[in-house]
Amino acid sequence: MEVPILRQGQYLIASIQSALTDADLSHLREALIAQVGRSRCRGVIVDVTALDVMDSFAVRTLRDIAHMARLRGAETVIVGIQPDVAFAMVQLGLTLKGVATVLDLEEGLAFLDGRTKDRGLDTRPKRPPSNPPRG
Amino acid sequence: MADTKRSVSVSTRTSEAPGGGALSESSAGLLRELVAHLRQNRTQLREEWARRITRAELLTAMTEEEIFAEATAVYDNYVEALETGTFEALQAYSRRLSERIIPRGVETDEVVGIVLLLRDVLARSLFNKYQDNVEKLNRILDSYEPAANRIANTVAVGFVEERERIIRQQQEAIRELSTPVLQVRERLLILPIIGVIDPQRARQLTEQLLRAIRANRAKVVVIDVTGVAAMDSGVANHLVQTVEASRLLGATVIVTGLSPEIAQTLVTIGVDLSEMATVGDLQGGIEEAERLLADRAAIPGPQPGREPGTELTR
Amino acid sequence: MGEELRLPIAADVDVVEARQQGRALAAVAGFSSGEQTVIAAAISEIARNILMYAKKGEVILSLVQNGDRQGVSIVATDQGPGIPDVDRAMQYGYSTSHGVGAGLPGAKRLMDEFEVDSVVGRGTTIKMKKWRRAI
Numbered sequence: 001m002e003v004p005i006l007r008q009g010q011y012l013i014a015s016i017q018s019a020l021t022d023a024d025l026s027h028l029r030e031a032l033i034a035q036v037g038r039s040r041c042r043g044v045i046v047d048v049t050a051l052d053v054m055d056s057f058a059v060r061t062l063r064d065i066a067h068m069a070r071l072r073g074a075e076t077v078i079v080g081i082q083p084d085v086a087f088a089m090v091q092l093g094l095t096l097k098g099v100a101t102v103l104d105l106e107e108g109l110a111f112l113d114g115r116t117k118d119r120g121l122d123t124r125p126k127r128p129p130s131n132p133p134r135g
Numbered sequence: 136m137a138d139t140k141r142s143v144s145v146s147t148r149t150s151e152a153p154g155g156g157a158l159s160e161s162s163a164g165l166l167r168e169l170v171a172h173l174r175q176n177r178t179q180l181r182e183e184w185a186r187r188i189t190r191a192e193l194l195t196a197m198t199e200e201e202i203f204a205e206a207t208a209v210y211d212n213y214v215e216a217l218e219t220g221t222f223e224a225l226q227a228y229s230r231r232l233s234e235r236i237i238p239r240g241v242e243t244d245e246v247v248g249i250v251l252l253l254r255d256v257l258a259r260s261l262f263n264k265y266q267d268n269v270e271k272l273n274r275i276l277d278s279y280e281p282a283a284n285r286i287a288n289t290v291a292v293g294f295v296e297e298r299e300r301i302i303r304q305q306q307e308a309i310r311e312l313s314t315p316v317l318q319v320r321e322r323l324l325i326l327p328i329i330g331v332i333d334p335q336r337a338r339q340l341t342e343q344l345l346r347a348i349r350a351n352r353a354k355v356v357v358i359d360v361t362g363v364a365a366m367d368s369g370v371a372n373h374l375v376q377t378v379e380a381s382r383l384l385g386a387t388v389i390v391t392g393l394s395p396e397i398a399q400t401l402v403t404i405g406v407d408l409s410e411m412a413t414v415g416d417l418q419g420g421i422e423e424a425e426r427l428l429a430d431r432a433a434i435p436g437p438q439p440g441r442e443p444g445t446e447l448t449r
Numbered sequence: 450m451g452e453e454l455r456l457p458i459a460a461d462v463d464v465v466e467a468r469q470q471g472r473a474l475a476a477v478a479g480f481s482s483g484e485q486t487v488i489a490a491a492i493s494e495i496a497r498n499i500l501m502y503a504k505k506g507e508v509i510l511s512l513v514q515n516g517d518r519q520g521v522s523i524v525a526t527d528q529g530p531g532i533p534d535v536d537r538a539m540q541y542g543y544s545t546s547h548g549v550g551a552g553l554p555g556a557k558r559l560m561d562e563f564e565v566d567s568v569v570g571r572g573t574t575i576k577m578k579k580w581r582r583a584i
Binding site for chain 3: 019020021022023052053054055056057082083084085087088089091092093094
């Protein structure tokens with residue numbers, strides 16, 4: 001199951017559509033790293049709204065993505081963790097410490113805008129419409 | 136009373152009973168005789184039953200007139216079940232009856248009690264009628280016993296199931312009503328926690344809060360524990376989990392009203408209070424929350440633990 | 450009690466299947482949506498453990514009853530290398546891989562009953578149960 005990765009300005013948006021196997025997650029990580037490396041990417045959004053479970057492998061992968069992206073100068077933000085999934089995660093003892101998490105795509109874009117502005121970059125991507133297209 | 140194990144000829148069916156066809160014929164006949172007797176003596180038996188219910192101090196939540204009215208319906212349904220050998224009607228009646236009497240405070244043991252009383256009243260009446268013919272009495276009781284047992288069972292189970300259904304319903308309704316999460320202004324939620332929190336309630340509160348965060352797109356949540364007297368380590372742990380889960384949804388949590396005792400509990404379970412945003416009282420917490428919301432730099436950042444300055448400039 | 454659902458675990462798609470079936474079963478048993486997610490997460494961890502350490506095994510799901518309480522039973526079994534030191538493996542935080550592992554201790558935290566039986570060289574069986582709150 002290939003996760004579609006869209007480009008929006010200087011951001012990459014990976015929109016997970018359904019349950020992913022470990023292999024799918026690994027592929028996603030590789031694909032994102034490659035794309036971040038290739039382009040002038042300032043931010044990565046991973047939308048996990050459709051994930052019904054976030055287990056240790058998923059968390060590990062997301063942390064890897066954030067870490068790798070940061071090494072290449074891009075911020076990562078995870079959006080769309082469901083309430084039930086968040087609760088199960090904390091009960092399992094999984095945290096996404098060190099990785100930004102926000103409610104949804106709109107928040108994610110606002111977050112990245114804020115971060116890239118903070119870093120003193122002048123070239124901010126155009127403000128997205130209120131309902132940015134999703135993968 | 137006849138030993139119910141002796142023969143299992145449920146005489147309502149005309150299938151072969153042990154002993155041969157002749158017996159099953161008369162079983163059916165006996166049953167008809169039995170039902171006729173119960174119908175003929177309906178008034179008197181019903182009254183006796185109602186009297187015994189009062190004497191046994193059952194159904195105290197109901198008046199005598201009410202008891203009598205219900206007794207009539209129960210009696211008729213009882214005899215009908217005996218006659219037809221089918222119990223669906225009885226089951227349905229039992230549920231409806233339960234629906235009526237449960238809100239009146241009638242308990243399970245009372246319902247079982249009155250059914251057993253009726254069974255006894257009818258059995259004694261059979262004794263009286265057939266005492267001169269022991270053999271026939273035994274055969275009649277053989278017909279009566281299994282059916283009577285099943286009736287008692289059906290009514291009791293119907294009552295218990297209805298009771299459980301009502302309790303579930305009530306609990307659900309309470310849960311719906313008591314949405315403790317308040318939206319004070321846009322993107323700011325307050326969750327005041329009051330009283331004693333057991334693990335189940337704690338779990339419920341967390342679920343409600345997380346759903347509210349999502350529904351209201353809240354950025355800041357103030358959890359006020361002023362009203363919580365004491366917190367054991369389990370619930371304290373739960374509070375920490377709630378804070379962490381809220382962060383995963385992009386909301387910052389401010390905990391207010393921590394008493395020294397609760398703060399101590401948190402420290403004991405290993406919580407680093409310097410990592411948890413706390414303010415003395417609710418008012419202060421709300422002000423802090425509004426400050427966070429107003430401050431444009433308070434677009435949510437990553438959680439504590441992140442090393443600053445790791446971005447490389449391109 | 451009655452039927453059980455036997456799910457082979459031999460590839461990572463099987464992990465997804467096992468947790469989705471687990472969620473469905475939990476729904477049948479009347480668990481809330483949050484609890485279903487918790488159960489799915491626990492299954493995911495345990496099933497992945499099978500894959501990682503034993504390469505293949507089985508997850509057996511069934512409904513269980515205790516008086517008036519309903520619950521789900523999850524048994525994960527394999528003929529893998531076994532766990533040399535179960536106590537150590539159950540210590541929270543211990544993990545042989547990458548340190549985000551939730552694995553056994555994580556799953557245990559989520560379940561009401563949890564039992565590990567492991568013989569080095571022969572295999573491992575993990576039995577877990579979660580009960581719906583009684584009325």
